[in-house]
Amino acid sequence: MTVYLIDSSFEGLLCAVFEWFERKPGPVMLKTTQQHQPDAFSDIFHVHNDHKKADRVWKGLQARLSKDWIRKFYCTFLSEDPAAYHSLFEFSCYIFNNAPGVEANYGNEYVLALAQTAKKVEREKHRMEAFIRFQHSADGIFYCTIDPDFNVLPLILSHFRNRYTDQQWVIYDIKRHYGLYYNLEIVAEIQLESLEEKRLQKPAEAFLSEKENLYARLWQDYFKSTNIAARKNTRLHVQHVPKRYWKYLTEKISI
Known part of the structure; x- marks a missing residue:
């Protein structure tokens, strides 16, 4: 199998799609240069970034996909998951090789992968805005x-x-x-x-x-005064505010 190597950039990903359609090498595996482990059995193709090639692919995707799916595509890229890069590559090829509307086919593993990954990224985005x-x-x-x-x-x-x-x-x-x-x-x-x-x-x-410490104390006092001890539900609280986010919250930090 041919391995396409990219540099983890958005432009590199789009250029890999362009190169696949230009070369038609058959099944390929997309990997980043950081994760690739050389072996004696794979053909390696280094994808070089080209702004014009990437722009053509991106415009083609925008013409075929709704704004909602374009956002899913971008969110999946922002996940930085090596497996997600390959899913984006296969999804792009699937979109260009089929009639419009195939992104609604959640039976396709790459359509499903994008939807699931984008949902995780959007959740993290909302939590950052809140916390x-x-x-x-x-x-x-x-x-x-x-x-x-x-x-x-x-x-x-x-x-x-x-x-x-x-x-x-x-x-x-x-x-x-x-x-x-x-x-x-x-x-x-x-x-x-x-x-x-x-x-x-x-x-x-x-x-x-x-006045920073004063502001922090005022916020902590407000948080304590509005808390109802009798209705404390730690399990539900952690479900909505996972512990890994507590380090951002002034009300959770001792001054």
């Missing part, structure tokens, strides 16, 4: 660090830009080493040096606003 808590720095910027299961920063951008239009903020993904910075006009992608990342995760008192 992110900003801290106020001494220079007036609100910031937070996150390490979500999936690469959801592109999906939560518009939510925070529309909701916090009157303040500067930074949301930084420490797992993927990049973040978003809003300067009251535009949102820009940023990357910090390792030392700056560490400082952002565990800021010194001098880094924080003088």
Whole structure:
């Protein structure tokens, strides 16, 4: 079997689809260069990124799929799951090789895989929007660090830009080493040096606003005052707010 190697980029994935239709090599396995383990039996084809080829494939998918399925496609890519890359490749070939509307065939394993993976990514996106808590720095910027299961920063951008239009903020993904910075006009992608990342995760008192601890205590007091001990249901609470998200919540952190 031929193995198509891509560089994990969205452009590389689309170029792999283009190359398959141009070469017609038969069944292939799509893998990223990071996950590939060389063997003596597979033919290797390195997919080189080409903006024009990727653009043709993307426009073709947009012409054949609804906006909802285009979003599912993109969300599946953001899952960063190596198996999902192959599912996206096979799904694309399936869409181009059949009549319009075949994406409704959930009997196809790749259609089902996209729907299931996209649902997980969307769930993570909603949780990040709900559970992110900003801290106020001494220079007036609100910031937070996150390490979500999936690469959801592109999906939560518009939510925070529309909701916090009157303040500067930074949301930084420490797992993927990049973040978003809003300067009251535009949102820009940023990357910090390792030392700056560490400082952002565990800021010194001098880094924080003088009133940050006060704000945190006020929020914790409000949370405690609205809590009804007699109706405490830990199992249901953990179901809606999994423990891995507690590190983001001011009301769960002792000051």
